[in-house]
Amino acid sequence: MDKQIILLPGDGIGREIMESAKLVLTAIAMEYNHKFTFHEHAIGGDAIDKYGVPLPEDTVNACSSADAILLGAVGGPKWDSIPVHLRPEKGLLGIRKSLGLFANLRPVKGFASLLHASPLKEEIIKDSDIMIVRELTGGLYFGQPSERRENGNVVVDTLYYHRTEMERIIEKGFQSARIRNKHLTSVDKANVLESSRMWREIVNEKAKDYPDVTVEHLLVDAAAMKLITQPNQFDVIVTENLFGDILSDEASVLTGSLGMLPSASVRTDGVGLYEPVHGSAPDIAGKDTANPLGMILSAALMLRYSFGLEEEASEIESAVNECMEQGYHTADLKLNGGKQVSTKKMTEIVLGNLTTKRISDSICNSYV
Numbered sequence: 001m002d003k004q005i006i007l008l009p010g011d012g013i014g015r016e017i018m019e020s021a022k023l024v025l026t027a028i029a030m031e032y033n034h035k036f037t038f039h040e041h042a043i044g045g046d047a048i049d050k051y052g053v054p055l056p057e058d059t060v061n062a063c064s065s066a067d068a069i070l071l072g073a074v075g076g077p078k079w080d081s082i083p084v085h086l087r088p089e090k091g092l093l094g095i096r097k098s099l100g101l102f103a104n105l106r107p108v109k110g111f112a113s114l115l116h117a118s119p120l121k122e123e124i125i126k127d128s129d130i131m132i133v134r135e136l137t138g139g140l141y142f143g144q145p146s147e148r149r150e151n152g153n154v155v156v157d158t159l160y161y162h163r164t165e166m167e168r169i170i171e172k173g174f175q176s177a178r179i180r181n182k183h184l185t186s187v188d189k190a191n192v193l194e195s196s197r198m199w200r201e202i203v204n205e206k207a208k209d210y211p212d213v214t215v216e217h218l219l220v221d222a223a224a225m226k227l228i229t230q231p232n233q234f235d236v237i238v239t240e241n242l243f244g245d246i247l248s249d250e251a252s253v254l255t256g257s258l259g260m261l262p263s264a265s266v267r268t269d270g271v272g273l274y275e276p277v278h279g280s281a282p283d284i285a286g287k288d289t290a291n292p293l294g295m296i297l298s299a300a301l302m303l304r305y306s307f308g309l310e311e312e313a314s315e316i317e318s319a320v321n322e323c324m325e326q327g328y329h330t331a332d333l334k335l336n337g338g339k340q341v342s343t344k345k346m347t348e349i350v351l352g353n354l355t356t357k358r359i360s361d362s363i364c365n366s367y368v
């Protein structure tokens with residue numbers, strides 16, 4: 001298989017973890033005889049520094065003709081004084097919007113050997129396996145007007161959704177539930193927001209097309225509580241943009257660290273942008289301590305969803321699982337015992353676990 005992959009490392013730990021994903025994909029390409037060609041482009045603060053804008057036209061053009069895109073993270077204190085409409089984060093919002101990537105899939109499944117890494121009790125998180133389906137190109141993030149008025153004393157952010165934007169993401173939620181455990185939790189704030197009233201109406205209409213899927217409506221505040229008290233009651237969560245952003249960071253606690261969570265931002269034709277759920281982690285950037293696994297697992301999602309390479313994707317996921325079982329972890333996973341390693345070392349261990357299946361144990365041992 002011959003694929004053109006755009007790499008957008010971005011800011012902070014973005015470049016460090018992107019290097020990890022690139023090495024893993026290169027190893028997979030060698031093993032399976034694929035040709036992955038990588039093209040790096042600027043986004044976020046990196047693009048502001050180089051070109052004065054968070055999303056250069058050249059980056060958009062390259063992404064538009066690529067087979068898939070990997071993104072590290074954007075943002076950081078260096079760009080804090082920049083007005084909101086020019087900030088690094090606008091580069092990320094801009095690329096999602098211009099490519100029409102309306103569905104953000106955030107699987108939250110802890111590794112069995114990491115159950116004790118979560119601050120939550122093992123009996124609560126055991127067996128939890130959730131897919132968060134987050135709307136990604138509408139809502140408060142993109143509402144117009146969005147401005148300061150009356151000498152800066154009044155601020156306006158608009159929560160705008162068209163019915164069709166809700167329909168397509170809710171449909172995605174039902175489809176995902178149908179191929180998983182057939183339970184859909186729709187999260188909204190229908191006791192307060194007009195947008196949530198329409199959201200709930202659409203969920204109820206669509207439910208008629210999916211009689212095999214059970215549907216539950218939860219208000220977002222209660223959902224936030226239930227996510228960490230009864231996580232195994234969830235299968236698929238479908239929700240709008242801002243609620244999905246907040247709930248996915250919260251859900252990462254189930255896995256032991258935000259650094260573990262991958263995500264896929266897709267549209268209906270298979271084109272996708274793959275990015276870890278976490279941000280640029282400025283507090284640990286450049287220290288070789290970041291957890292690269294959310295990024296590596298995002299690369300696995302790319303192979304599965306954009307290229308249909310299920311075996312290769314599963315091989316990466318198994319290699320990551322093996323690292324956990326071998327007791328390796330980066331500093332973000334607060335474990336008693338185990339072997340704490342750097343970003344680079346963790347990447348080498350994943351690579352070693354990949355090749356053990358095809359080469360030999362002795363090569364793997366040279367990494368550890």
Ligand SMILES: NC(=O)c1ccc[n+]([C@@H]2O[C@H](COP(=O)([O-])OP(=O)(O)OC[C@H]3O[C@@H](n4cnc5c(N)ncnc54)[C@H](O)[C@@H]3O)[C@@H](O)[C@H]2O)c1
Pocket residue numbers: 013072073074075076077089092258259260275276277278279280281282283284289290291292294332
């Ligand atoms: N997709 C993205 O590009 C994205 C996502 C979220 C936040 N951001 C941006 O990142 C910047 C920092 O935001 P923040 O601090 O609120 O969130 P963050 O996700 O960057 O960090 C939150 C905490 O988690 C830790 N963390 C995150 N990823 C980690 C990893 N892979 N390994 C180890 N520890 C990790 C950080 O050290 C920090 O303590 C902001 O500019 C924000 O807008 C970008």
Ligand SMILES: CC(C)[C@H](C(=O)O)[C@@H](O)C(=O)O
Pocket residue numbers: 075089092093245277279
């Ligand atoms: C950086 C920010 C714009 C982004 C979002 O809110 O979508 C991030 O938090 C995420 O979860 O991908």
Ligand SMILES: [Mg+2]
Pocket residue numbers: 245246249277
């Ligand atoms: Mg977020």
